[in-house]
Amino acid sequence: MKKKKVSRSEALLWSIALPGFGQLLNGKLIKGILFILIEFVVNMKSHFNLGIMYSFQGHFLDAQTILNFQWLLFYPCCYMYAMWDAFKDAEEADPSRLTYLPFLCGAVTVTTAIFYSTNDYVTGKLFGPIFFPMLALIPGLLIGWIIKKVLEPSSK
Template identity: 50%
Template sequence: MKKISKLEAVLWNIAFPGFSQLITGHYIKGILFVTLEFIMNVNARFNTAIMYSFLGEIEKAESVLNYQWLLFYPCVYMFSMWDGYRTAMPDNEKYSYLPFVFSAYCVTVGLMVSPKVTLYKVHPGPVFLPMMFLIPGLLIGFLLKWILQSRNPT
C-alpha cells in the first residue's frame, strides 16, 4: 500500500471521489466511491448544471438538475474525502471527522435551500450556494474539534 499525505488524500478526492483510495491500494473502496460518484453525477445531471452555472445560466442549471439524486452527493463526496484523510492521518489524531461531517451537513442544506436563496439580487443557484455553505460547515467542524481536543487532551 502506498502512503500519501493527508493533504494529497483530500486533494485527490476533491478531484474525484475514490482516487486517493485507489492510489493507496484500497481498490474495493476506491471503485465503490468512483462508481457511486458516477451514478449520482449522471442521474443528477450535475456536470450539465455545473457547466450552466459557470456560464451564468443559473435557471438552466436548476432546470436540468435532479435534486433527488444530487442530495446524495455531498455526503458521499465528503465521506470519500474523510476516508482518504483517515487513511493518511496518524493513529492518535482525534475528531478528524468533524469538519467533514459538518461540511456534508451544511452543503446538503445549501443545496436544499438553493432554489429560494438570493443574495444582494444575485441568485447563486444549486452549484455556487452549496459551495458557499461549505465554509460554515468547515468552521463549525474545526471549532468543535478544537473544543473537544482542548477538553480532552491526550
C-alpha cells in the same frame, strides 16, 4: 514491493479531484472503485455536470431546471465521506478521533444549502444550485473544525 506512504493532503486532494481516487492511492482498491461508481451514478442521475456547465456560464435558472435534486442531495454526503475516508486512511498518524467533524459539518451545510439554492432570501441574488452550496462548505468546515478543537482533549 514496498507501498509508498501517502500523505493526508495528497489523499485528500486526489479525493477532491474524484471521490475514490484517494482510496485507490491508499491501496483500498475495492473501496476506491465503489466510490468512483457511486460518484458516477449520482453524477449522471442528477445531471450534475450540466448543472456545473450552466452555472459557470451564468445560466443559474437553466442549471436549476436541468438538475435532479433528489439525486443531487446524495452528492455532498458521498463526496465528503469519500474525502474523510481517504484522509483518515492516509499514513500520517493523528491521535484525534474527531477528524470527521469538519467533513460531517461540511456535508450538512452543503446539503442544507442545496435546499435553499433555488431562492436566496438574504441578498435577492440567485447564486444557483452549484455555487451557493459550494459557498456553504466554508462555514461548515469552519464550524466542524471549531467543534473538533473544543471537544479535543488538550495536549499538556
